[in-house]
Amino acid sequence: MNNGIKIVTIGGGSSYTPELVEGFIKRYTELPISELWLVDIPAGQEKLNIVGNLAKRMVEKAGLPIKVHLTLDRREALKNADFVTTQFRVGLLDARAKDERIPLKYNVIGQETNGPGGLFKGLRTIPVILDICKDIEELCPDAWLVNFTNPAGMVTEAVLRYSNIKKVVGLCNVPVGIKMRTAEMLGVEPERVQIDFAGLNHMVYGLNVYVDGVSVMDKVIDLMANPDNSMTMKNIKNIGWEPEFIRGLKAIPCPYHRYYYKTSEMLEDEMRAANEEGTRAEVVKQVEKELFELYKNPDLAVKPPQLEKRGGAYYSDAACNLINSIYNDKRDIQPVNTRNNGAIASIPDDSAVEVNCVITKEGPKPISVGDLPVAAKGLVQQIKSFERVVAEAAVTGDYNTALLAMTINPLVPSDQIAKQILDEMLEAHKEYLPQFFSAVEA
Structure with missing residues (x-):
């Protein structure tokens, strides 16, 4: 580690x-990175070159001795890494658009990390992350894997369950967003605010x-x-909560809870948006196009x-903070996705949860939060069952397990509709789901 950090x-x-x-540059005095390797696949080469060249200009402008490497060779990049961050999308935005559009035909919410869309993102992503884990075990066994590929909780669950990697942390910007918005509502600086977070990724509650x-x-x-004070994100329609519901819940729901507590309004809005401005993936494509023009x-x-x-x-920023705290053994408190280890009483110890943690050099x-409020516990357990069954389906390529996962998701109304959506989406994503088709074709 003496010759600088390799990320x-x-x-x-x-x-x-x-x-x-930008986050690494800002923290350079505490986090002396010597090498940053940006890895992508051939389909992403043009974007890699554009972003990579901007990264080099940023480092040069800051006058720092960080070497930025661009490569399509993951194994070459991983040798002796200290930290590996993952932020990829299997099938790119076109796959996301299908995840969002197909369920709508069946009057079911189409969303990137929830319902059928979340299931299929998991099925496409988990085999790839487990493949990366094998390379990490071989080429940089001491590295920390910091994952912000969605669905982050499900991906962390799969790594904990189906790989030998213990040094994995899943990361999401939702808790940070909630903290920032809460500070704004209270009219105080964010650093004065502390929130007790507990639950799952995209299903986390602020308990105090x-x-x-x-x-x-x-x-x-x-x-x-x-x-007027409801919290949301760019990708989730800001529909306010019923005041009496929030008073009854006595906890802060995250923006994604709208899919479960406001299903019909969210579905209606998605239908309208898909017809008028396009699904979120289609909107993002346009935003990305503009960004990459700027980056050039x-x-x-x-x-x-x-x-x-x-x-x-x-x-x-959350990722840089986390890496900085692990490297410098800061022992500050951050909400991350990690092995439960008894922190939430009603979730198995060996499952991934999103909860406040003290961040140390051991991770x-x-x-411990004890138990979740009765009103939140059942939904969290149901989604945890869903995530575990999806992870199993992703690893085994078993159709029955995938159908079970789809059916137990609270956003899918019946096994029959689940089967229709599953069949159409399997066909639509066929090239990224070899585990479901290789046996059939053989």
Whole structure:
């Protein structure tokens, strides 16, 4: 480690990469990176070159001795890495568009990480992440794997269950977004706010809120009961909660909870959006096009403000913070996806949960929350069962297991509709799901 830190980013051609680079530059005195390897696949080569050249300009402008390498050879990049970050999308945005559009035909929500879309993103992604894990075990066994590929909780679950890698942390920007928005509602600086987070990825609850160590939860619930104060993200329609519901829940739901607590309104809005402006994937394609045009400009040597539109605000900052805290044994508190180890009483110890952890050089130490509120517990357990069954289906390529996963998801109304959606989506994503087709073809 003495000769500087080596970081490998798989999915290096992502539009988010400049934010990651900015985060590393900002923390260079504490986190002396000597090599940053940006890895992508042949289909992403053009984007990798554009983003990679911007990254090099950013480092040069900062006057730092960080070497930025661009490669399509993952194995070459991984040798002796200290940290590996993953931010890829199997099938690119076209696959996401299918995940969002196909379920709508059956009056079911089509979304990137929830319902049938989340299931298929998991089926495509898990085999790839497990393949990367094999390379890590062989080429950089001491490296930390920091995953922000969605569905982050499901991917972390699969790594914990089906690989030999123990040093894995899943990361999401949702808790950071909730903290920022809560601070804004309270009119205080974000660093004075601490929230007790517990649940699953994209299904995390804020159980208590403190300002300067004093609980202000009642005040936050009152503020959230005002529909003008509802929290959301670029990719989720901001539909306010019923005030009495929030008062009854006595917890902060995350933006993704709308799919479960406001299913019919969200479905209706998705149908309208798909017809009028296109699905979120189609909108993002346009945003990305504009971003990459900006990134091409040889005079640009900073992260452009337009990146905020992409919906992943704070993502990379959260990643840089996490890496910094592991490397420097900071022992600060961050919400991450990790092995439960008894932190949440009603979830198995060996499952991935999203919970506040003390971040040490040995990794995240989950902070025990006891049990989830009765009102939240059942839904969280149901989604955890769904994630585990999806991971099993992804690894085995077993059709029956995939159908079971689809049917037990709360957004899918029956086994018959589940089967129709499953069959159509399997066909649509065939090239990225060899585990389901190789046996059939053989």
